[in-house]
Amino acid sequence: MNTSVLEPDPMLAARDIRKSYGRGAARFDALAGVSLEVQAGESIAIVGKSGSGKSTLMHLLALLDRPDDGSVLVGAADASQLPVRQLNRLRNEEFGFVFQQFFLTPNATVLENVVLPLKIAGVGASERKTRGMAVLEQLDMADKARNRAVTLSGGQKQRVVIARALINNPRVIFADEPTGNLDTISGALVEDILFTLNREQGIALVIVTHDPDLAARCDRQFFMRDGRAVGSLEVHGVSA
Amino acid sequence: MNLLDITRAAVGNTFRSKTRTTLTVLAIFIGAFTLTITSAVGSGVSDYIANQIGVFGARDVLTITKTAEDAAAETEGLSPYDPDKAANGRDALSHVEAPHITPDDLDVIRQVDGVLDVSQVQHVSPRYVEYGENGKFELHVNVDGVLFNPDLASGWQLDGGTTEGQILLVSPYVDGLGFSDAEAAVGEVVTMGVADYTGEIHEVQATVAGVMHETILASGAAVNDTLADELYHLQSIGGPTEASDHSVHARVRFDASWSEEQVALLQTDLTDLGYDATTVADRIGVIQAVVSGIIGVLNAFAIIALLAAGFGIVNTLLMSVQERTREIGLMKAMGMGGGRIYTLFSMEAVIIGFLGSVIGAVVAIGVGAVANDLIKGTVLADLEGLEVLRFEFAPVATIILLVMGIAFLAGTLPARRAARQNPIDALRYE
Numbered sequence: 001m002n003t004s005v006l007e008p009d010p011m012l013a014a015r016d017i018r019k020s021y022g023r024g025a026a027r028f029d030a031l032a033g034v035s036l037e038v039q040a041g042e043s044i045a046i047v048g049k050s051g052s053g054k055s056t057l058m059h060l061l062a063l064l065d066r067p068d069d070g071s072v073l074v075g076a077a078d079a080s081q082l083p084v085r086q087l088n089r090l091r092n093e094e095f096g097f098v099f100q101q102f103f104l105t106p107n108a109t110v111l112e113n114v115v116l117p118l119k120i121a122g123v124g125a126s127e128r129k130t131r132g133m134a135v136l137e138q139l140d141m142a143d144k145a146r147n148r149a150v151t152l153s154g155g156q157k158q159r160v161v162i163a164r165a166l167i168n169n170p171r172v173i174f175a176d177e178p179t180g181n182l183d184t185i186s187g188a189l190v191e192d193i194l195f196t197l198n199r200e201q202g203i204a205l206v207i208v209t210h211d212p213d214l215a216a217r218c219d220r221q222f223f224m225r226d227g228r229a230v231g232s233l234e235v236h237g238v239s240a
Numbered sequence: 241m242n243l244l245d246i247t248r249a250a251v252g253n254t255f256r257s258k259t260r261t262t263l264t265v266l267a268i269f270i271g272a273f274t275l276t277i278t279s280a281v282g283s284g285v286s287d288y289i290a291n292q293i294g295v296f297g298a299r300d301v302l303t304i305t306k307t308a309e310d311a312a313a314e315t316e317g318l319s320p321y322d323p324d325k326a327a328n329g330r331d332a333l334s335h336v337e338a339p340h341i342t343p344d345d346l347d348v349i350r351q352v353d354g355v356l357d358v359s360q361v362q363h364v365s366p367r368y369v370e371y372g373e374n375g376k377f378e379l380h381v382n383v384d385g386v387l388f389n390p391d392l393a394s395g396w397q398l399d400g401g402t403t404e405g406q407i408l409l410v411s412p413y414v415d416g417l418g419f420s421d422a423e424a425a426v427g428e429v430v431t432m433g434v435a436d437y438t439g440e441i442h443e444v445q446a447t448v449a450g451v452m453h454e455t456i457l458a459s460g461a462a463v464n465d466t467l468a469d470e471l472y473h474l475q476s477i478g479g480p481t482e483a484s485d486h487s488v489h490a491r492v493r494f495d496a497s498w499s500e501e502q503v504a505l506l507q508t509d510l511t512d513l514g515y516d517a518t519t520v521a522d523r524i525g526v527i528q529a530v531v532s533g534i535i536g537v538l539n540a541f542a543i544i545a546l547l548a549a550g551f552g553i554v555n556t557l558l559m560s561v562q563e564r565t566r567e568i569g570l571m572k573a574m575g576m577g578g579g580r581i582y583t584l585f586s587m588e589a590v591i592i593g594f595l596g597s598v599i600g601a602v603v604a605i606g607v608g609a610v611a612n613d614l615i616k617g618t619v620l621a622d623l624e625g626l627e628v629l630r631f632e633f634a635p636v637a638t639i640i641l642l643v644m645g646i647a648f649l650a651g652t653l654p655a656r657r658a659a660r661q662n663p664i665d666a667l668r669y670e
Contacts, residue, residue, distance in 0.1 A: 059664050062573075064573055064663045064664050064667075065662065065663075065664045084577065084578075085577065088575040088576070088577050089575060090575070091573060091574060091575040092574055092575025092576075093575070097573055097574065099667070103566060103567075103569075103570045103667065105567060107256075116570075116571070116574060117574045117575070119241055119245050120241050120571060120574050120575055120576045120580075121241075121575070122241055122242045122245075
């Protein structure tokens with residue numbers, strides 16, 4: 001197919017990537033040759049049961065790990081050719097991460113948790129505070145800025161996590177089961193926040209989920225089983 | 241992450257697990273405390289020796305003894321009797337094993353290049369000293385007294401040129417002889433009694449030139465040459481001539497402006513002639529070598545304690561890395577480089593080292609101050625001017641840096657483990 005000539009370069013692309021864990025009899029092929037392109041501003045759901053390789057695919061796209069075979073492209077560049085320093089900067093400035101288990105530092109304040117990426121990037125303390133408060137404001141969490149993360153409810157925690165993911169104005173947010181640990185109401189709220197960001201700020205979403213309702217809200221669904229792609233479903237909705 | 245943030249984060253992390261940090265710091269503390277104390281004793285004692293004696297020691301004097309030719313034979317079984325070598329029964333020096341220096345020896349030594357003057361060192365042993373009617377006291381005269389310009393409590397050093405007999409008393413005699421204080425003793429005339437060969441007591445007048453602090457090397461009173469000669473003359477009355485013109489030691493004077501090499505050359509010349517020649521510095525050097533040997537052993541124990549504490553740091557940080565696996569994974573996912581993670585954990589190790597060593601040093605200095613007062617007041621009250629534990633900035637700072645260095649090395653293994661963690665494995669870790 002030569003449709004790629006018409007379409008712009010994908011923001012991220014996986015080309016026939018393979019990844020396996022363990023060796024010998026315990027060897028487990030998490031990915032057995034998968035290709036996927038992520039365009040700027042689109043939302044993709046990677047759907048599959050646990051063990052289907054969907055998380056591994058997301059990790060490789062997010063440059064958290066390297067494939068055993070195949071390549072991951074960032075724009076036109078092969079990620080394996082990029083220096084580690086640049087990969088770190090990409091993850092820090094262009095990517096946002098939302099995890100099912102939140103990964104907040106429990107005894108640090110909400111604000112401290114939110115500005116962690118800025119701290120890693122070496123941004124000064126006063127700017128960190130300004131930008132941290134701004135993003136908390138955006139997510140209606142400003143009044144909790146001084147609270148310790150451990151005191152928050154699950155929905156609030158996930159909003160803090162989204163605030164942390166947003167703080168560097170990323171081009172893409174990777175979300176691994178973002179509503180997996182939440183009740184229906186807070187889950188819906190978190191979903192709304194993510195899709196609003198996608199629509200209004202043009203932030204691409206790569207969501208790993210086994211929740212069909214969440215997947216259905218995405219522009220595209222990418223189904224996986226046993227480390228392989230088993231089909232995809234494109235929704236030509238309003239946002240396309 | 242800039243260095244300031246890393247430092248802040250490291251400080252924060254250090255206190256996250258208070259019990260564990262405290263115990264590790266305690267282990268470091270013990271090592272640092274011991275090392276600070278031992279090094280303080282080392283510099284206190286050698287400083288004392290160097291200051292009290294070395295600085296005041298005569299630079300232009302060699303002490304001469306005749307080399308015992310059969311020194312080697314003595315160590316292997318019995319020595320055969322030699323009537324020529326055997327000392328006369330009535331000889332004043334018969335109790336001394338070393339060969340005597342005779343007037344002939346003096347002539348030989350006088351011919352050596354660079355020798356300005358050579359004289360015998362005669363041991364004088366007055367029976368008593370008395371001031372006014374306050375009673376007679378035994379007195380030990382240290383013939384080496386003139387080798388040093390002792391640390392004076394009052395008065396002046398001995399005058400070698402005067403015809404007046406002068407004596408430097410040691411401070412305990414001030415009270416005993418009945419002076420009100422050290423100043424009052426200066427210029428007063430004391431009476432010394434000395435017995436000759438027949439046992440008759442002769443009395444000699446001596447002017448107190450000054451009062452000196454008691455020291456390790458010169459523990460008795462010092463007398464000037466005039467008084468020494470007079471005492472020696474009196475105690476030799478009725479004795480054989482051999483007794484009066486033989487001695488165990490002789491003293492050689494040379495040019496005070498000589499370099500160490502020139503002095504060493506003179507010593508070699510004298511050694512070739514069969515004499516042992518030692519400078520004051522050589523004699524002090526022996527004591528200092530012994531002291532530094534002991535201090536060295538103590539320091540080695542302290543270092544061993546520190547090394548053991550270093551493994552405590554390794555253990556603590558490995559546990560910390562384990563506990564914070566997910567946090568490390570998160571930071572790596574968010575773009576923190578391995579180098580920064582490494583720095584973060586190394587910094588924690590260094591902070592633990594810093595805490596332990598600073599607390600150790602501060603406590604050691606506090607304990608040292610108390611101990612100094614105690615020792616001064618009791619065990620070593622006689623050694624005036626001795627500060628057993630001497631804390632100086634440079635050694636204490638060196639110890640703190642050394643401990644931080646050991647801590648840093650201990651931190652490298654856990655820090656490397658943290659830096660190499662794969663963010664995925666770390667995030668999956670439950």
